[in-house]
Amino acid sequence: MSMTITEKILAAHSGQKTVKPGQLINADIDVIMCHDVTTPAAITMLAEKGMDHVFDTEKIVVTPDHFQPAKDIKSAELHKRLDKWCKKNKIKHYYPVGKAGVCHALLPEQGHIRPGETIVGGDSHTCTYGAFGAFSTGIGSTDLAAAIATGQLWFRVPSTIKFVLNGKLSHGVYSKDVILDIIARIGTDGARYQAMEFTGSTVSQMSMEARMTITNMAIEAGGKNGIMPVDDITKQYLTEHLKHKTEYTIYESDPDADYDRVEEFDCAALEPTVALPHLPSGGKPISEVAGMEMDQSYIGSCTNGRIEDLRIAAAILKGHKVAIRTIVVPATPEIWKQAMDEKLFDIFYDAGCVVSAPTCGACLGGFMGILAAHEKCVSTTNRNFVGRMGHPESGVYLASPATAAASAIEGKLTDPRKYM
Amino acid sequence: MPKAHVYKRDHINTDEIIPARYLNVDAEAELAQHCMEDIDTEFVNKVQPGDFIVAGHDFGCGSSREHAVWAIRGAKVAAVIAGSFARIFYRNAINCGFLVVELPGIEQKIKTGDELEIDAKNGKLINKTQNQTYDFTPLPDFALEIINNGGLLNQLAKK
Ligand code: SF4
Numbered sequence A: 001m002s003m004t005i006t007e008k009i010l011a012a013h014s015g016q017k018t019v020k021p022g023q024l025i026n027a028d029i030d031v032i033m034c035h036d037v038t039t040p041a042a043i044t045m046l047a048e049k050g051m052d053h054v055f056d057t058e059k060i061v062v063t064p065d066h067f068q069p070a071k072d073i074k075s076a077e078l079h080k081r082l083d084k085w086c087k088k089n090k091i092k093h094y095y096p097v098g099k100a101g102v103c104h105a106l107l108p109e110q111g112h113i114r115p116g117e118t119i120v121g122g123d124s125h126t127c128t129y130g131a132f133g134a135f136s137t138g139i140g141s142t143d144l145a146a147a148i149a150t151g152q153l154w155f156r157v158p159s160t161i162k163f164v165l166n167g168k169l170s171h172g173v174y175s176k177d178v179i180l181d182i183i184a185r186i187g188t189d190g191a192r193y194q195a196m197e198f199t200g201s202t203v204s205q206m207s208m209e210a211r212m213t214i215t216n217m218a219i220e221a222g223g224k225n226g227i228m229p230v231d232d233i234t235k236q237y238l239t240e241h242l243k244h245k246t247e248y249t250i251y252e253s254d255p256d257a258d259y260d261r262v263e264e265f266d267c268a269a270l271e272p273t274v275a276l277p278h279l280p281s282g283g284k285p286i287s288e289v290a291g292m293e294m295d296q297s298y299i300g301s302c303t304n305g306r307i308e309d310l311r312i313a314a315a316i317l318k319g320h321k322v323a324i325r326t327i328v329v330p331a332t333p334e335i336w337k338q339a340m341d342e343k344l345f346d347i348f349y350d351a352g353c354v355v356s357a358p359t360c361g362a363c364l365g366g367f368m369g370i371l372a373a374h375e376k377c378v379s380t381t382n383r384n385f386v387g388r389m390g391h392p393e394s395g396v397y398l399a400s401p402a403t404a405a406a407s408a409i410e411g412k413l414t415d416p417r418k419y420m
Numbered sequence B: 001m002p003k004a005h006v007y008k009r010d011h012i013n014t015d016e017i018i019p020a021r022y023l024n025v026d027a028e029a030e031l032a033q034h035c036m037e038d039i040d041t042e043f044v045n046k047v048q049p050g051d052f053i054v055a056g057h058d059f060g061c062g063s064s065r066e067h068a069v070w071a072i073r074g075a076k077v078a079a080v081i082a083g084s085f086a087r088i089f090y091r092n093a094i095n096c097g098f099l100v101v102e103l104p105g106i107e108q109k110i111k112t113g114d115e116l117e118i119d120a121k122n123g124k125l126i127n128k129t130q131n132q133t134y135d136f137t138p139l140p141d142f143a144l145e146i147i148n149n150g151g152l153l154n155q156l157a158k159k
Helices: A005-013 A039-048 A073-088 A103-109 A124-132 A141-150 A175-186 A208-221 A232-241 A307-317 A333-341 A344-351 A401-410 B028-032 B067-074 B087-095 B141-148 B152-158
Strands: A024-028 A031-034 A060-062 A118-121 A135-138 A152-156 A160-166 A195-199 A225-227 A261-266 A273-275 A283-285 A296-299 A325-328 A376-379 A395-398 B004-007 B052-055 B079-082 B099-102 B116-119 B124-127 B132-135
Touching: A005 A024, A005 A118, A005 A135, A005 A195, A005 A225, A031 A103, A031 A141, A039 A073, A039 A141, A103 A124, A103 A208, A103 A232, A103 A333, A118 A124, A118 A141, A124 A135, A124 A208, A124 A225, A124 A232, A135 A225, A141 A152, A141 B087, A141 B152, A175 A208, A175 A261, A175 A273, A175 A283, A195 A208, A208 A225, A208 A232, A208 A307, A296 A307, A296 A401, A307 A333, A307 A344, A307 A401, A325 A344, A333 A344, A376 A401, B028 B067, B067 B087, B079 B116, B087 B099, B087 B141, B087 B152, B141 B152
Parallel strands: A031 A060, A031 A118, A118 A135, A160 A195, A160 A261, A195 A225, A296 A325, A296 A376, A376 A395, B004 B052, B052 B079, B079 B099
Antiparallel strands: A024 A152, A273 A283, A273 A395, B116 B124, B124 B132
């Protein structure tokens, strides 16, 4: 029977020849991502049930990121619980403060993501790793606890929507604009419970960093997972990053696989896009919204806090001064070091930005850049729900690093092509 | 009698149900004090044990934080009845042994203060105030089994 890439991975991990959408399966898990918000609760639950053990010390990857370094006493207690548990259980891949970074940027960079695997994480944006041809999805703390103890989880096999993205992106348009446009078209529940498979010439021209920005936001369309085929660019990235386990299996969708539907996008026609509050589906072309005044610009997060994003922002900011608070957050220590070595920090400093240590921080309204009532922030993050970055009456405008940087210079939503 | 708290809105997300500023704790009782805070600051003062939250489409979208389910459960809400649910919230609820009922358009039919009763096994929601019964597709057996066992971990611990 013909299957999609998602179905093939789930079949292979549940000991079946084929699976069909809707089918309930128990799948073996290859990688479990743990961070400081959802994992401490999972640890406590396991201890309470007398199941305080891990199924495999090498398949669990742990990093505090949301409130790291600890922002207050309560989050310090979360970190302490996480730290104790990692040490007690001899978790091999533990990235404490100093090595810690925003989980979805850190795991691929540190070589924990391989094609063909099943990956779960106690975070909704775990769907990011699908850019590598893996099945990857976000779960809550109870699932996390069950996966940690047993190495298995129940899943309902999702049906797949195929997104065929064709055309060369025009200058100043990025993968962030593509995914914002897709979500604007299908809505925040347009792919609810479903797999989003992204293919086409636009995708194959993108770097892995740019691809991850797309799969990262599958959840913002309600998707269970985002997934992309493996190609030479994927393999090149893996050659450069895999260091723990280097072998992997590549699955491809059969040409006659059954899709729930196929959506085609002409990406050549796209312009920079901004998603207005309070839904990620609020995407508008920059030409319609340019000029709206902002109070803050935020460049970072698991969506757009990678080195490529910082380079794009720096190229625009170079030789300019920002007109509003501008916060730059390299997503991992390695990205931070690279940005420093490339002298991007000099550009940010000269422009009047503040650069922080890697953290989720303000992306989720945690700390380091919280908005006051009625303030507006143009942000390279992925979510602009009510109160996401602070006061319930503040607003978040989702955009690419280029748009966030150009808007920082003018203090209002600005077409980045002006500065390119 | 258990009453309905109706929010005639779609896409009520986890940031509204339990804002991230409270995620530095995971104790249910503490989270419950902020349940629904960014959509209705009065909710925690109004809700009585056994009450229901009624809402539109895509309830619980956004973050995977199970804290959203814990905050609602901690506020002693008996079930959430919504037009539909976001995937992770739905899964978390089942895993926690917390009842969720999917009924498209329900937020237009039920009024805040209506007295409700749920027959989960047979898929019936009874509105005693309006003398109405609404049928819904019961959760699949495996999900009801998890709920009846008091959640996924209790079920695993029993095995
Ligand atoms: S950067 Fe933001 S969206 Fe990404 S994992 Fe952290 S809090 Fe979540």
